Amino acid sequence: MPDRAIGVFDSGVGGLTVLKEIQRLLPGEDLLYLGDTARVPYGTKSPATVRRYAMEAAAFLTRRRVKMLVVACNTASSVALADLENQYKLPVIGVIEPGAKRAVSVTRSGRIGVIGTEGTIKSGAYTVAIKRLAPDADVVSIACPLFVPLVEEGWLNHPVTHLTARAYLDNLRHLGIDTLVLGCTHYPLLKPVLQEVLGPEVILIDSAEETAFTVAAMLGHCHRLRPSGEICTAQFFVTDVPERFQRVGSEFLGCPLATVEQVALD
Amino acid sequence: MPDRAIGVFDSGVGGLTVLKEIQRLLPGEDLLYLGDTARVPYGTKSPATVRRYAMEAAAFLTRRRVKMLVVACNTASSVALADLENQYKLPVIGVIEPGAKRAVSVTRSGRIGVIGTEGTIKSGAYTVAIKRLAPDADVVSIACPLFVPLVEEGWLNHPVTHLTARAYLDNLRHLGIDTLVLGCTHYPLLKPVLQEVLGPEVILIDSAEETAFTVAAMLGHCHRLRPSGEICTAQFFVTDVPERFQRVGSEFLGCPLATVEQVALD
DSSP states (O other), X not given: OTTSOEEXXXXXXXXHHHHHXXXXXXXXXXXXXXXXXXXXXXXXXXXXXXXXXXXXXXXXXXXXXOSEEEEOOHHHHHHHHHHHHHHOSSOEEOSHHHHHHHHHHHOSSSXXXXXXXXXXXXXXXXXXXXXXXXXXXXXXXXXXXXXXXXXXXXXXTOHHHHHHHHHHHHHHHHTTOSEEEEESTTGGGGHHHHHHHHOTTSXXXXXXXXXXXXXXXXXXXXXXXXXXXXXXXXXXXXXXXXHHHHHHHHHHHTSOOOOEEEOXXX | OTTSOEEEEESSSTTHHHHHHHHHHOTTOOXXXXXXXXXXOOTTSOHHHHHHHHHHHHHHHHHTTOSEEEEOOHHHHHHHHHHHHHHOSSOEEOSHHHHHHHHHHHOSSSEEEEEEOHHHHXXXXXXXXXXXXXXXXXXXXXXXXXXXHHHHHTOTTOHHHHHHHHHHHHHHHHTTOSEEEEESTTGGGGHHHHHHHHOTTSEEEEHHHHHHHHHHHHHHHTTOOOOTTSOXXXXXXXXXXXXXXXXXXXXXXXXXXXXXXXXXXX
16 A cells, blocks of 8 residues: 555646645655646636536546545635545545644734635635634635636736735735735745735745645555655646646646646546 | 527637627527536637537537537637537537628728637637638737636726736737737627727727627528517526526626526536
């Protein structure tokens, strides 16, 4: 079992931020990454549809005998985690709990902002997760549907992105949050803009790193960590043709992507 | 055969601008509209994937015995029209030819701009269609991926939309086009912003009206026009849950949508 790969999936390229942190923390682990690029985005779709897509993605990865499932997509983590846990005997890790945990550990005022897709924010998953850890926390959440297209367009530091961030976040700024959860795997690429709009005193929480810690802890707990010293690999699968994923994905990973294979889920 | 409905499909709500014009011109025709909302958008996906989705949408409508297929989506019209025509014996109408025809008929300088999704612009379908009608025309085309999310966000007259339009279109303005084809069914909702950025002398071409003329002409030509005087209906089908389609769609149609039914294509 320890020799098996960790399965990671997302609607597209965003989950590569999570994969990158897992690779950094656990360089000896093999990884399988699936991006459902033929049906991206998940954030504007209904919980029922996202749940169906997540189950199909998980089925694909478990057929390849992974030892763990990492849902590297906030929207899917928000609405499909319980179904995945019920369906599979494997450990299933989402990005919501780790992000919530980190936010609660760094906030001083207890006033926490959460931004994400329409699906993630509507689900209320972050608010529930944060309140479970810190019942007195004051959580303000806002959907920011234009951030994903802006990142995909590559306008990471464009005047349009600054203006959009001000339109979405001015309210959060006035409410005096001291911590902001980036509840979408695309958003870490907007950190400089978000920090400028919110001011240097607000701490930005990116679930990726904390999720990697959770993966390591869970693998250790169930004795599935791979003995170190071996050569690790990452294999990439997508549901649309690979070109766009390779291009945008290399920006997320900060290096060129290895071979990407197109597969069918539906 | 004349009593059968006209089948119209799009990736989402955008094609309702075409449906509206068909209803206005041919109030006696029954219409079936399919929006593939579980897989929207098509504009960022590969030609192969869009072709597969278009074939599935057409199969759904032809099983309901429509007398004609209207591809009310620029991306699908750009890459899938020939396949649909080969597969089905029905008349198949896309939105590219009608838009190109109108542009050629109104331009004085012969310098025509085209804006659309990444998929539509990359296909070069408008350039080919315009050049076929007017070989000397000078066609400049630009992909504007952020316009669809901006319309979906409802920011039709927002400062962010103005700034985005200037970023995309400044180049077109300097090139001195006198006609701009709105090569995406979402874009007509941005007409006021686009007109302000380009100036009043540039004519904006919306394929919807011309497509409706083509539908009427084709039905007349093959003796499939429904005898007038009867009550017409429009039935709506979507692949994700109907709520969002009903909400955003009513803005496109300018009136509430009748019952919307969820169906599976894949």
